[in-house]
Amino acid sequence: MVDTALSSLAQNLDGPDWPIKGKDETPSVYIDLTFAEVLELLQIKGQSPERIDQLAGLLRETLAFDSPFGDMVAQTEVAAARDNPLLKNLAKLGIPENFPITLTALEPSTLEFCKLEQLATLGEFAVFAQGMAQNVIVGGDFRKLLNALSHVDEAAVAEVMPFRRGQKGLHLVEAMAQAVWAPDAAVRAEVATTWFRDELAAMEKDLAGGGSYARHFVVLGDAALEKRAADLLRPHLRVGPAKEAVAPGEKKKSGFFGWLFKQ
Template identity: 30%
Template sequence: MSVTSTGKYNAAEWDYIRERFTDSALKETELAILAQNAGFAWPFKGAGETPEKYIQYDFEDLQTVPGLVGKKKRVEKLMDILTETLAFDDPFSDLAHSLEAESEEDHTFQRILTKFSIDHDYPVELLHFDAAVQALIEREGIRTLIELVYFGQKTAPSDLESKDLKDFLNGLAHKDEVSIAKHIPFRPVVGGLHFVEAIGLIAETLSREAQVYLLSQTGTQLRTWEETIFEQVDADAVAADLKTASRKVLAAKAWFKQEAEELEQTFRVQGAPERLFIALNDSDRERLGLALAKHALGYLEDKKSGLLGKFFGR
């Protein structure tokens, strides 16, 4: 008699999983690794223990594979692992809607944001994305991080104009903390969103001329190539860049009130604010972020004879 169900899964669901894994980049990844990422455990290890090994079989033949014979619960665990992996492998997947009621909301990304202590309502103007995403945000009237995530989740990959947004969603789906931190002020390992990281991302949006000029105002020793740029600073471009960046830093300050107060207190007592920027884990980002913080928060030394004094009356 043919086998059409394990009780939890049926043949049609297995065929769906097989089809989806045929083109998945994870089909050659060890099941033990996929299981761990999905919150399960797989009893077999080895390079040959991959989804590709199992998806070659139809549902009935799957029951005859060594290690699965007479092990209904193990077959179900295999399908649990592959189902969960698909949800993260393709953040735009309609898997949940295919296996469950179509009206049920897929909260995969919401759960991931919560897991990493990321504020769902973080304002989009403080995110770090390319011009295509910024245009999309304005066009669609998107105001918060979760709104942007939901928009991307409900849009087919081929219809998304920005590779930047695709990369962010894939990083989020795979819980890649480094990729996530490229676009939001997330602190890998520690979790959560932070003021220092927000300043660091804002600083990265500055033109190269503005970055170099800010560094010069902190007394930082400029590199040879930076000195060359500094000599050719475009005053108008620097002014526009710094005004925009400063406005964003002040908006971030209003969001991160407690951390902003901690940073400003460090400036006021002539402490060592650079220690707070060590969290950026990159020496270039640290010195640039510190320079922007000094300027935007009003702790830059009096440079009225310089360009900043000329532009901002300081």
């Protein structure tokens, strides 16, 4: 099929027509070119850069019949991922591409959409979002996450994933704080402790040395939320936090100032 007209292949696959007609417009024209060369050739032929997605999809569908298309399709996908600005921004924020979508604070309808589209990780979300047509309108938390990553908006990122503003990466304490609002909070907490096992181990080491459990949660800046997040994580600790004494009639201090007074 390497010498079959692309327009004929498109018709056989019941997909959209290939816009460039002619018997010489075949896969063999493209399969030996680099990603950049394919883009340039398509532009010379009056096509937009997005046309390469249709070409890659068309060749992918024919892989079962003719293997020479494989190298080009793979090269196209790798190059597209490398040039994906959302993936670049994830790296800039120190957020791993394989972080599970289910551990984000996205609203249930958005999580269900991601499930239907088989988007299990932030990286898959980024690739999917990059491939959407420009005229597709999305809303809700999907749009919020898309905008947050597009503009590297740390405040918005922190609303939908366990991100700590001013630092890189995702964190266990913030994951617990977001999990408390979920209907399946206990399940979310268990998954989070598995994902953040290194942070959990570091916390347990600190507690074993006499460290304050509450101090780990002061970054949340909300006394009520700190307590709820701490209570949610507590059953997963292999080292029990020491009880902190409170003088009779004195309310236990929490948050940043509470931590200062403990020093």
